Amino acid sequence: MTRIAVVEGDGIGREVIPVAAEALRLLRPDWDQVPVELGLERWRRTGTAVDEKDLDLVSSCDAVLFGAVSSAPHGEYPSVVLRLRRELGLFANIRPVRGGACDLIVVRENSEGLYAGRERIEADRACTERVITRAGTERIARAACRVAAGRRKLTIGHKANVLAADRFFLEIARDVASGEGVPTDDAFIDALCLDVLCRPERYDVILVENMFGDILSDVAAYHAGGLGLLPSANLGERHALFEPVHGSAPDIAGRGIANPVAALRSVVMLLEHLGDLPDATRLDAAIERVLARGFVTPDLGGTASTIAFGTAVVAGL
Ligand code: NAI
Numbered sequence: 027m028t029r030i031a032v033v034e035g036d037g038i039g040r041e042v043i044p045v046a047a048e049a050l051r052l053l054r055p056d057w058d059q060v061p062v063e064l065g066l067e068r069w070r071r072t073g074t075a076v077d078e079k080d081l082d083l084v085s086s087c088d089a090v091l092f093g094a095v096s097s098a099p100h101g102e103y104p105s106v107v108l109r110l111r112r113e114l115g116l117f118a119n120i121r122p123v124r125g126g127a128c129d130l131i132v133v134r135e136n137s138e139g140l141y142a143g144r145e146r147i148e149a150d151r152a153c154t155e156r157v158i159t160r161a162g163t164e165r166i167a168r169a170a171c172r173v174a175a176g177r178r179k180l181t182i183g184h185k186a187n188v189l190a191a192d193r194f195f196l197e198i199a200r201d202v203a204s205g206e207g208v209p210t211d212d213a214f215i216d217a218l219c220l221d222v223l224c225r226p227e228r229y230d231v232i233l234v235e236n237m238f239g240d241i242l243s244d245v246a247a248y249h250a251g252g253l254g255l256l257p258s259a260n261l262g263e264r265h266a267l268f269e270p271v272h273g274s275a276p277d278i279a280g281r282g283i284a285n286p287v288a289a290l291r292s293v294v295m296l297l298e299h300l301g302d303l304p305d306a307t308r309l310d311a312a313i314e315r316v317l318a319r320g321f322v323t324p325d326l327g328g329t330a331s332t333i334a335f336g337t338a339v340v341a342g343l
Pocket residue numbers: 038042093094095096097098107253254255269271272273274275276277278283284285286288325
């Protein structure tokens with residue numbers, strides 16, 4: 027039986043994931059949903075944010091639906107998200123951004139660069155190492171080519187004018203793409219951030235290293251209407267995790283007003299990944315119909331609650 031690990035996490039993760047999980051349950055009552063508690067609330071209750079047993083349980087499932095976890099207020103525990111990505115080998119972060127003239131997909135390298143955890147803090151100096159490897163670049167470039175298949179083109183974002191590591195990244199990524207027959211262009215990441223805002227229609231699939239992808243996808247989120255709308259897939263050779271791009275949003279948590287669209291669209295991506303295209307399409311269309319009616323949460327200027335929006339989507343299914 028197909029088993030989905032469901033991690034609500036913290037903050038609004040506990041509000042949007044139940045809505046997303048309900049839609050999934052309605053579409054796939056035959057799939058087993060396995061709840062897993064991770065994050066800050068779990069740490070407060072038990073003194074551990076995530077342990078080996080959780081990782082084994084999550085790994086044993088066919089996919090993970092993930093909300094968001096709050097980072098430790100004073101670094102009491104290392105990042106749960108980074109640990110999950112590392113342990114599950116989730117090296118590719120796929121972030122589609124749709125809205126207005128914008129229909130692009132950011133493919134973000136998810137395991138290297140500045141987020142690999144090679145850091146030293148000394149008395150008068152702090153250092154974070156940014157390592158980009160050939161193997162890591164080749165595999166993310168191959169993933170980007172798979173995403174770009176059947177689309178227009180692949181743009182490689184980088185800072186090769188300044189950073190040697192980016193010249194390395196750019197060259198390898200270009201080679202992989204030309205080997206796969208995928209046309210590419212490239213752009214400096216700073217100029218690219220502005221251009222994506224001004225002329226989104228010029229972009230299709232954008233390949234970037236870890237931190238550039240983190241920033242670029244939030245920038246592009248402007249076109250979609252904000253963070254509350256953006257889903258993502260984190261893919262590896264053997265595991266797959268689907269989550270909103272947003273975090274636990276402590277500023278609005280507990281008020282029942284978080285936008286559940288990012289979480290619902292993460293379920294669309296999960297269904298697609300597991301090969302259930304009909305249900306993915308049904309859910310996507312049901313979300314669109316409610317949005318088109320203008321029945322939206324306060325971040326989009328409406329008055330709908332998280333649960334009311336979810337109920338409307340589920341009713342449409
Ligand atoms: P955030 O994404 O949680 O919030 C940024 C802003 O967007 C806030 O004003 C928030 O209210 C708004 N927002 C986000 N999602 C929304 C939604 N669904 N509906 C309506 N408004 C929404 O980012 P922030 O504030 O930087 O981080 C908060 C916490 O989340 C931190 O502890 C951070 O480490 C964690 N985080 C966790 C992630 C994960 O688990 N994958 C990803 C990003 C942040």
